[in-house]
Amino acid sequence: MLEFLKTVICPYCFHKFTKNKIMYRCNQNECKKSDKLEVDTIYAEYHNILSESEKRLPHIIVKPKPNREGFAKCDKCQQYTNMMICPKCHSTLPSTLDTMIVSVIGAPGAGKSYYIGALLKQLHTNINAYQCAFKFTTQEAAGIYNTRFESKFEKHTAIDKTNPPGENVNIVGANLPILCDIVDRKNNAVTFTFFDAAGENFNDMSVMAYVAPYISHSAAMILLLDPTEIPFVSHNLGIENEQGRCTYEDILNNIADVVHNQTLTKAESVIDIPLAIGFSKWDLIENSSLCPDGSCVVRQSTHFVNGFSQADADNVSNEIEGLLAAWHQENFISLARRKFKNVKFFGFSAIGANVENSGWVPSITPKRVEDPFLWLLNKKKMNTLIKKAPN
């Protein structure tokens, strides 16, 4: 395909465009002088910037003619810049242009925020087992990770409920995605974008429309479900459930509808974006009579020790599928398999224990949070990043 017609997905606003639509921002000193900055209302809106001074940024080259090295001439200062920006939201694009959206979706309170925080922490600490390095793509991403997750984990304070978008608020801007790069030994980098959406987005089709580009352009999806929402489980654990919440089936149907609408595919066609269905808060199951003898889910996974183990992923998925059936969730299992070509079940604990009534969050000791992500990388055949366990 002609290079300029290749498509790129913006990791911030999730819009897809051809490479020749990419704009540039000048990154040369002359255009960075404070009296030369220009108000960028589009960037400010997407990044939720309210301060007038922070809305002022260097000049944008709207119709750049980049050279082979990827530099374009600034039509204001005549210097060359290599800072590519998204034509839709004006965010800086990663230099690799190789972005993988892993969407994390689930109902309110399913455990998405803790999951993303714990997963990033695990990847940061352990991805070197794959001879890969982990880094946040931008300073902004590192800052967001620290404020949203790391500083809370250190202080043992709770992560706030993620804000649902207010009226006319740009949902992505109100809750910026976190971008990180995984770089292999040969210096091949892939940028991953994690968007920690508010759960409310998934049970209302009109709000769902906001997250539609994010979901439909995903390379892979992680659907998080709270097992204590299952009546059989909540009854057994003595947990009271809120009535009238949307069911697991509703969430799956909403997601499938959005993908079909966005990709103009028939409602009955099977979606081939791999779907990892992850049951959160598994520590609650582990510490209850619901946990089967000899359970493999409660053992730490070995994917960071011996490389990705398909056998372990299969064992976990089979055990959970069996439990779901015993907990009267057969309809959900068959719906998932009807709508999606590649489905795998996972169980994990992000915190490792319950948050105390006082609000004290115990030290984060995640179990199996990495499994769905590593399975998805393996499914996407990212062989340069994923090392397999010997059979």
Ligand SMILES: Nc1nc2c(ncn2[C@@H]2O[C@H](COP(=O)(O)OP(=O)(O)OP(=O)(O)O)[C@@H](O)[C@H]2O)c(=O)[nH]1
């Ligand atoms: N026992 C246990 N509880 C957890 C775990 N992870 C999350 N929780 C509990 O679940 C609650 C919700 O978790 P969040 O990560 O904030 O859920 P969310 O899906 O981001 O929720 P919204 O932002 O409202 O959509 C937390 O306040 C915790 O009390 C876990 O690993 N184990």
Ligand SMILES: [Mg+2]
């Ligand atoms: Mg949240």
Ligand SMILES: [Zn+2]
């Ligand atoms: Zn964008």
Ligand SMILES: [Zn+2]
């Ligand atoms: Zn310039």
